[in-house]
Amino acid sequence: MHLGATLRLLRVDAGVSLRDMARRIGVSSAYLSRVENGVDAPPTPERLAAIARELDVPPALLMDVAQRVSPYVAGYLEEVPGAGTLFLEIARRRLSGAQLTRVRAFLDSEFPVRGARADEPVPPLAPLLAPERVVVQLSCAGWDDVLDVVAGRLSAALPGADAGRLVDELRRRDEESSCAVGGGVAVPHAFLAGATPVAALVTLAKPLKVDTPDGQPLRLVVAAVDGGRGRVRLMRLAHVARLAAHGLADRLLDARQPHQVLTVLEELESLR
Template sequence: MHLGATLRLLRVDAGLSLRDLARRIGVSSAYLSRVEHGVDAPPTQERLTAIARELDVPPALLMDVANRVSPYVAGYLEDVPAAGTLLLDIARRKLTGAQLARVRAFLDAEFPLREARGDEPVPALGALLCAERVVVQLSCEDYADALDVASGRLASALPGLDVAGLAEGLRQREDETPSQVGNGVAVPHAFVPGAAPVAALVTLARPLKTDAPDGQPLRLVVALVDGHLGRARLMRLAHVARLAGRGLAHRLQGAEDSRQVLETLAELEALR
């Protein structure tokens, strides 16, 4: 996972300049630039929380993208050391996301929360997809070809949308701010006023060499179209980055059809 690339993607989409965000969180623009380019170490939990506040995304989501343990969880483990033993037991069993969802359902039934969860549910990527907008093992020469195919699938869900215009818009945005978030995943996205959010997913038959922030070849393209700017859109982008960090491209590498892709994605998203 390349946290810096995700932060830059979210910052630009939120309409904030490097200087503006740096000023708001009390750091120099030079420091923030180094973080975005992976030169400096990821920010502290406190600074990530400040960044999340300015971007208007849940801090817990950015913590996940950064592979950081929430301060709330760390505090609980310190107060109740036995919880660490239980986590180790879960790890030894190698429970899947779907199995952990069953554990959560049991906890909700047996030990209901005294107050509502403070974390905001993240929009699921699977809810924006269907079999017709999943392309498996695409053979292409370059990233632009993959964008063309993804644009065609997206346009099929948006009557009247010009495919060539959408593809050109995605390419222009890539030139301005690359959407590769690391771990072999890119999340090109476009704004189409009034459109309902939709996604197209393309796995590649052969990895493509690109200027990825972590140097890994491109294996998966998750293209998004949204008709509204703001919090939900940024959360979707961050969520795809989180899935990338959880090995989405690797997990989908062996998928032979759209059904397998959607089933694997559902398992990864069982706990969001």
Template sequence: MHLGATLRLLRTDAGLSLRDLARRIGVSSAYLSRVENGVDAPPTPERLSAIARELRVPSSLLMDVANRMSPSVAAYLEEVPGAGALFLDIAQRRLSGLQLARVRDFLDAEFPVPQGRRDAAVPPLAPLLAPERVVLQLSCAGWDDVLDVAAERLASSRPGAEVARVVDGLRRHREESSCAVGGGVAVPHAFLPGAVPTVALVTLATPLAGDTPDGKPLRVVVAVLDAERGGPQLVRLAHLARLAAHGLADRLVGLSQPAQVLSSLAELEALR
């Protein structure tokens, strides 16, 4: 998975220049540029935490995209060696996301997390989607076709939303900074004042080759209509990148019914 593409999308949507973010986290803009372009390895967990604070997104999202261990987890494993054996036991059982969610529910009931020590909950994506906004195995000639279809589905769910304005917004977002986050997934956004967050999801019959951060052809497009950049929109964007890192495209491309997509997405999000 390509963390750099996600960082660039988050940074630009947060309205920060490369120099601004670099200064805030205490690195050079040249270094941050190399990270965003995949030249340098992902930052350390401590630096990722600093980036997350500046972007105001949960650090766990960036850790997942970068496949990094949170410093707090590493410290706990060192402090309580038996925890590592428990993690191994869970891995050997191959628990699904829904099963792990049940384990967490038990832990929350028996051993609640002290107030202020858990990251803010990440709102799930599934409630923003609906069967009529899921398009499966779309045959298309290129990006314009995909964005036209996604915009029509987004606009149809919102009275007064003009398809042309949504299409224009999706295209503008893609032109500002490539909306591909790796893993065969792209996440174009459109912003309309007063819009309620809405999602349309499109899988492609034939992957689209193009400029993707990890070289993998595009197979899934998750288009989002939002009221404005920043705040909750950045959290949704980081969450989408995490889903891509967890194999969203592999889970969805073979499905034939919208209900299957919603079910698969719910399982993938069970431990958001």
């Protein structure tokens, strides 16, 4: 997985320059550029948390993209070693997302968090999709074909939206900062003032050889349109990158029907 590509995608979408972000988190712009381009190792959890604060997204999201343990979790395991045994039991039982949701509900009921602000729920992807906006095993000649397909599906769900203009907006945004986040996944996205958030998903019959941050060919495209800028939009993009980091493209490899794609997504997102 390529964390740097996600950091750059979010930073550019938030309208923050490389120099300004580096200044805010107390590093050099040269260092941050190397991180975003995958030359340097991912930042420490503390720096990731600082970046998350500047972007106003939950630090846990970026930790998940980087596949790193939160300093809070690490500190808790040192303080209460027995908690590690419980984590191992959960892993041994291979609890599904739906089962973990039941565990979360029990914890919320029996051991509620007091005196702390609850994290804002991460907006899920599945509710923004519909079977008619899920294209499975698309055969295409190149990236422009993919953009044409997703723009057509998205514009059909947006009254008054023009597919041609939407393609132009998706392409323009991709030129500002590549929408490829690694793991075989790209997240083209566009802003249409006042539009209801909507998404389209395309799996490719044959991997597409395009420029990606980790060198993996493109296998999955998740395209989104938002009617607002800001925190929710950035959280949604980071969430898709998190799904990519946890093998979303692999999990959808055998899907042959839209409902299979939606079932996999709902399972993955049952505990966010």
